[in-house]
Amino acid sequence: MRSKARFALLPLILLGGFAAAVFSTALSRAQQVTSMEASSFRVQLETHPPPNESVIKTLLEGKKAEPLSGGKILLIEPRVNRYTTNGTLEVQMRSPECIFDTMQRTVSSTNLLQVEMAGGRLFTEGRGFLQTTNGVLILSNQVHTVIRPNRRKISTP
Amino acid sequence: MKTFLILLASIFLSLSVQAQTELSATNAAPATNLISATNSISADALSSSTNSIASTNRIEIFSDSAEFLIETNIAVYTGNVRATYGETKLNCDVLTLHVPKGGERPDYMVADRNVIIDTKDKSGKPVHATGDQGVYTYKVENGATNEIMVLSGDAFIRTGDGSSLHADPIIWNLGKGTINVASPHMIINQVPKEISTNKPASTLSHTNQP
Numbered sequence: 001m002r003s004k005a006r007f008a009l010l011p012l013i014l015l016g017g018f019a020a021a022v023f024s025t026a027l028s029r030a031q032q033v034t035s036m037e038a039s040s041f042r043v044q045l046e047t048h049p050p051p052n053e054s055v056i057k058t059l060l061e062g063k064k065a066e067p068l069s070g071g072k073i074l075l076i077e078p079r080v081n082r083y084t085t086n087g088t089l090e091v092q093m094r095s096p097e098c099i100f101d102t103m104q105r106t107v108s109s110t111n112l113l114q115v116e117m118a119g120g121r122l123f124t125e126g127r128g129f130l131q132t133t134n135g136v137l138i139l140s141n142q143v144h145t146v147i148r149p150n151r152r153k154i155s156t157p
Numbered sequence: 158m159k160t161f162l163i164l165l166a167s168i169f170l171s172l173s174v175q176a177q178t179e180l181s182a183t184n185a186a187p188a189t190n191l192i193s194a195t196n197s198i199s200a201d202a203l204s205s206s207t208n209s210i211a212s213t214n215r216i217e218i219f220s221d222s223a224e225f226l227i228e229t230n231i232a233v234y235t236g237n238v239r240a241t242y243g244e245t246k247l248n249c250d251v252l253t254l255h256v257p258k259g260g261e262r263p264d265y266m267v268a269d270r271n272v273i274i275d276t277k278d279k280s281g282k283p284v285h286a287t288g289d290q291g292v293y294t295y296k297v298e299n300g301a302t303n304e305i306m307v308l309s310g311d312a313f314i315r316t317g318d319g320s321s322l323h324a325d326p327i328i329w330n331l332g333k334g335t336i337n338v339a340s341p342h343m344i345i346n347q348v349p350k351e352i353s354t355n356k357p358a359s360t361l362s363h364t365n366q367p
Binding site: 137 | 216224225232
């Protein structure tokens with residue numbers, strides 16, 4: 001009678017053991033997720049308006065990406081590239097690292113940002129920045145711009 | 158027992174699917190509309206931009222902060238703004254400029270508050286101008302370049318020969334090197350010189366006249 005009862009309990013004991021194993025696996029997996037790091041991160045921030053809605057306007061790339069709390073992602077060596085409707089690169093922004101807010105679709109950092117546009121004729125750098133998806137870039141400190149026009153002499157009175 | 162085995166199999170199946178999903182999320186970007194950036198500028202190109210300070214054929218702007226409206230190619234520099242182009246130096250509190258798409262230089266600049274311009278004339282003498290606002294426009298029409306700076310708000314200019322002018326506005330044609338003004342108050346700095354005349358010398362005043 002006793003042995004029968006033990007035999008009847010065996011599946012329950014096995015199930016309990018398995019549940020414990022699954023729980024511990026899930027726990028270790030959750031720990032891995034908190035330190036998750038992706039390489040070659042890419043996400044499009046904007047597309048062009050119709051009729052070019054299939055063409056990417058702004059692309060955010062990062063050498064490495066690490067999720068943070070609140071829907072934010074830390075990007076190492078990020079680049080923000082803006083393209084024309086025919087796919088030509090018109091603006092490139094580079095920084096050692098930045099934070100991509102996936103909810104607000106903004107890119108920001110306290111680090112140095114370098115911006116190059118018009119095929120290198122216009123170069124800007126500054127420390128601390130915020131870029132929004134409506135094409136606004138704010139540089140907070142130590143802004144330095146270089147524009148290389150054609151040589152021309154200004155006449156003075 | 159059969160039920161138990163089915164339960165076990167389904168748990169394993171769900172676990173393996175979850176593992177695959179997480180793996181793909183770790184290694185890939187969000188799945189929508191990704192492209193390869195084939196036109197990207199190299200890191201070397203950027204660093205050379207920073208280091209090539211030797212060239213004078215360029216406009217340089219420094220400021221505390223700035224806002225760029227990339228869609229419209231407008232930049233607004235704020236706080237302790239200093240701009241240089243060759244011998245010309247501009248200081249102001251706020252500088253707004255527009256660089257046309259594909260253009261090589263700003264075609265429109267507005268310098269606001271405490272505007273100070275220092276440059277040199279053709280003979281290398283210093284020219285100093287101030288005002289509350291300076292509006293610069295650059296146009297090429299029918300092959301002719303039109304480059305004008307309009308200074309307003311207690312505008313003042315001191316030219317290389319030391320002459321100075323208060324007017325509002327002062328329209329400074331940078332291409333031609335001319336100035337047009339409204340209601341001017343001009344001070345000409347004239348250095349007095351020895352003037353020789355035909356007046357007889359005083360020693361000859363007493364002669365043998367009859």
